[in-house]
Amino acid sequence: MTPAVLIEKLQKRYGAVEAVKDVSLQVEPGEIFGLLGPNGAGKTTTLRCLCTLATPDAGRIEVSGISVLDYPKLVRQKLGYVAQEVAPDKVLTGRELLQLQAAIYHLPAATAKAEIERTIALLGLQDWADKRTGTYSGGLRKRLDLAAGLLHQPDVLVLDEPTVGLDIESRRIVWDFLRQLRASGTTVLLTSHYLEEIDALADRVAIIDKGVVIACGTPSELKDRVGGDRVTLRIREFTPVEEAESAKAMLQAMPFVQEVIINSAQGNSLNLVVTPQSEALISIQEALKAAGLPTFGISQSRPSLDDVYLAATGQTLLDAELAAAGSRDPKAERKQNMR
Numbered sequence: 001m002t003p004a005v006l007i008e009k010l011q012k013r014y015g016a017v018e019a020v021k022d023v024s025l026q027v028e029p030g031e032i033f034g035l036l037g038p039n040g041a042g043k044t045t046t047l048r049c050l051c052t053l054a055t056p057d058a059g060r061i062e063v064s065g066i067s068v069l070d071y072p073k074l075v076r077q078k079l080g081y082v083a084q085e086v087a088p089d090k091v092l093t094g095r096e097l098l099q100l101q102a103a104i105y106h107l108p109a110a111t112a113k114a115e116i117e118r119t120i121a122l123l124g125l126q127d128w129a130d131k132r133t134g135t136y137s138g139g140l141r142k143r144l145d146l147a148a149g150l151l152h153q154p155d156v157l158v159l160d161e162p163t164v165g166l167d168i169e170s171r172r173i174v175w176d177f178l179r180q181l182r183a184s185g186t187t188v189l190l191t192s193h194y195l196e197e198i199d200a201l202a203d204r205v206a207i208i209d210k211g212v213v214i215a216c217g218t219p220s221e222l223k224d225r226v227g228g229d230r231v232t233l234r235i236r237e238f239t240p241v242e243e244a245e246s247a248k249a250m251l252q253a254m255p256f257v258q259e260v261i262i263n264s265a266q267g268n269s270l271n272l273v274v275t276p277q278s279e280a281l282i283s284i285q286e287a288l289k290a291a292g293l294p295t296f297g298i299s300q301s302r303p304s305l306d307d308v309y310l311a312a313t314g315q316t317l318l319d320a321e322l323a324a325a326g327s328r329d330p331k332a333e334r335k336q337n338m339r
Contacts, residue, residue, distance in 0.1 A: 011058040032203050036305060064156075125147065155186070193317060231284065244270060
């Protein structure tokens with residue numbers, strides 16, 4: 001079966017910034033595929049290249065077997081794209097904005113009218129369609145964005161951070177709608193830095209870090225690769241490096257401990273992978289006490305997608321987000337998004 005989306009060795013640079021270094025992934029027809037990673041990882045740039053909004057420096061991109069570089073106009077007919085930040089005209093009504101979208105895609109008048117009514121009903125916008133979008137809540141605006149992206153019945157719906165900034169109820173509405181799309185056979189490719197969103201929705205996920213795909217598979221497969229339970233341990237509120245290294249060496253010698261990572265971004269806390277057993281926390285605390293080391297905090301859990309990211313990069317997604325925010329240049333980003 002021809003992949004719905006095929007990306008091979010994608011590269012994209014903006015001046016001195018290497019936004020995408022090496023992204024390869026394959027999305028199958030009818031699945032929800034997630035791109036997970038912190039802001040600045042290269043997710044949006046990847047989508048912009050896919051949707052013909054940016055020209056890659058190298059690599060191959062296809063939609064339903066059609067080259068994005070060779071046949072961009074044809075590819076656009078097969079894609080629906082909802083960007084992370086959409087600024088609809090606040091004067092027009094929802095219906096008028098959908099009519100404008102239909103005109104952009106050159107839909108015949110009769111087809112446009114039928115599709116507008118269909119998408120309005122599909123997204124529960126009947127009571128709001130003839131009101132100005134300036135009166136819409138964030139959740140309603142996002143539903144209108146989705147309606148616009150689906151108006152021409154694309155084979156693949158591409159969503160960049162579809163629920164960012166939404167309240168819990170609005171997020172659940174979007175999640176339920178995306179599951180309905182998958183059930184109807186529509187392929188969905190979405191980016192997110194929300195772990196629970198990707199875990200709840202994606203059939204498969206690619207984790208991106210610094211412009212490179214570092215892991216790909218179903219959420220369950222990725223968690224299984226990490227193996228074992230997770231133990232998060234803080235010796236002190238902020239542990240000296242020497243003390244953390246000493247604790248790491250001691251813990252690695254314990255038979256049920258598979259791996260120990262020092263998380264410098266969180267006060268040199270220690271993240272352990274341990275063989276699942278009920279006595280793990282007690283044994284760790286007793287060993288620390290015998291070594292003259294205190295226990296400021298300790299917890300045990302099953303693996304998560306954040307553990308997958310941690311194992312691959314040495315930091316959590318939140319750590320990466322904070323690091324990216326600290327080094328971000330807003331002016332450079334605005335210039336990049338305008339290109």
